[in-house]
Amino acid sequence: xxxxxxxxxxxxxxxxxxxxxxxxxxxxxxxxxxxxxxxxxxxxxxxxxxxxxxxxxxxxxxxxxxxxxxxxxxxxxxxxxxxxxxxxxxxxxxxxxxxxxxxxxxxxxxxxxxxxxxxxxxxxxxxxxxxxxxxxxxxxxxxxxxxxxxxxxxxxxxxxxxxxxxxxxxxxxxxxxxxxxxxxxxxxxxxxxxxxxxxxxxxxxxxxxxxxx
Amino acid sequence: xxxxxxxxxxxxxxxxxxxxxxxxxxxxxxxxxxxxxxxxxxxxxxxxxxxxxxxxxxxxxxxxxxxxxxxxxxxxxxxxxxxxxxxxxxxxxxxxxxxxxxxxxxxxxxxxxxxxxxxxxxxxxxxxxxxxxxxxxxxxxxxxxxxxxxxxxxxxxxxxxxxxxxxxxxxxxxxxxxxxxxxxxxxxxxxxxxxxxxxxxxxxxxxxxxxxx
Numbered sequence: 304x305x306x307x308x309x310x311x312x313x314x315x316x317x318x319x320x321x322x323x324x325x326x327x328x329x330x331x332x333x334x335x336x337x338x339x340x341x342x343x344x345x346x347x348x349x350x351x352x353x354x355x356x357x358x359x360x361x362x363x364x365x366x367x368x369x370x371x372x373x374x375x376x377x378x379x380x381x382x383x384x385x386x387x388x389x390x391x392x393x394x395x396x397x398x399x400x401x402x403x404x405x406x407x408x409x410x411x412x413x414x415x416x417x418x419x420x421x422x423x424x425x426x427x428x429x430x431x432x433x434x435x436x437x438x439x440x441x442x443x444x445x446x447x448x449x450x451x452x453x454x455x456x457x458x459x460x461x462x463x464x465x466x467x468x469x470x471x472x473x474x475x476x477x478x479x480x481x482x483x484x485x486x487x488x489x490x491x492x493x494x495x496x497x498x499x500x501x502x503x504x505x506x507x508x509x510x511x512x513x514x515x516x
Numbered sequence: 517x518x519x520x521x522x523x524x525x526x527x528x529x530x531x532x533x534x535x536x537x538x539x540x541x542x543x544x545x546x547x548x549x550x551x552x553x554x555x556x557x558x559x560x561x562x563x564x565x566x567x568x569x570x571x572x573x574x575x576x577x578x579x580x581x582x583x584x585x586x587x588x589x590x591x592x593x594x595x596x597x598x599x600x601x602x603x604x605x606x607x608x609x610x611x612x613x614x615x616x617x618x619x620x621x622x623x624x625x626x627x628x629x630x631x632x633x634x635x636x637x638x639x640x641x642x643x644x645x646x647x648x649x650x651x652x653x654x655x656x657x658x659x660x661x662x663x664x665x666x667x668x669x670x671x672x673x674x675x676x677x678x679x680x681x682x683x684x685x686x687x688x689x690x691x692x693x694x695x696x697x698x699x700x701x702x703x704x705x706x707x708x709x710x711x712x713x714x715x716x717x718x719x720x721x722x723x724x725x726x727x728x729x
Binding site: 322384387400408454478503504512 | 598620714716
């Protein structure tokens, strides 16, 4: 709550870029590369090489001037920094179209997360199979979270229920919420929230559509 | 393709923050505020007030020192800069769980976009109703795009089809693709791509879970 000092680099901004670096590095590794540079990474990501070097310098000396980054080493270090060198079990709230799509999403593998539970408030959905998961009743949600020490949740419920479900998640011990509902939720200082908002991405692109070919 | 000069501010980074400013400002307006400051915006967004002032200064003088920003004026200017002071018609490819969720998403209203077409390759989905839309066959995709001058597409197909569908979209005239498939697609320089990747958001949050309460 203290006001920002001018020389503060808000760590959230730097942290928010690390997963992008990790994804680009993983891709370079899969393509058979062993070494990369801040310039190459920058080209992939549309971020300046100076920014990348500065961001990474917060977390130790990853590369030597002129020799580039060892990709495998940097991937391992970033996974460690982001704490995804382990597997977080995730609970998904809402088994509608979106929750089902999340449960089927193949982008989670080897990136630190496993969708382990899917819960819904609708009686007709309870017990249904979504991929490998069975839908649990939302009345079991807090018990699941408490018994398994779950810290991460994805919220795929209608906007009007997002705040009350978030309150229950946090009360049971959730500390990170990825919210798909188009509504801002209020959380205590010790809880992180991120939003999936397709419009933000679309608006970023329409800016560039001005010079029509 | 030219290498970045040190003094270049990559515009993509700044542009990428404008939709976040627009969303926060719209929220402040809805809550009944007429005026805000870079400090207040910064607190909402976790971005330094200096960064916000610098970003906005690229697009003209929006606020006077000490008097803050007129929210309604700044919203209108940002909508103009991002070119969302009009309505872009969007085609969604893939009418599975994800495509259906997108078609039902209520976050598009008054933000510059309208989902106008939903297409799918599966014969059994053709003609089905998803919200207000009927599913069209993917064989009509390029005709729809060409006849209506569509520039914006959302890609909600399985990863293995993402590249070939993207190629067809671009061939027909699409210039901005929001890709939900967990795969990087290759596009020409005059086409923009953004990715919805929930793992990037989750990884940003797990960093902060280190100091367990």
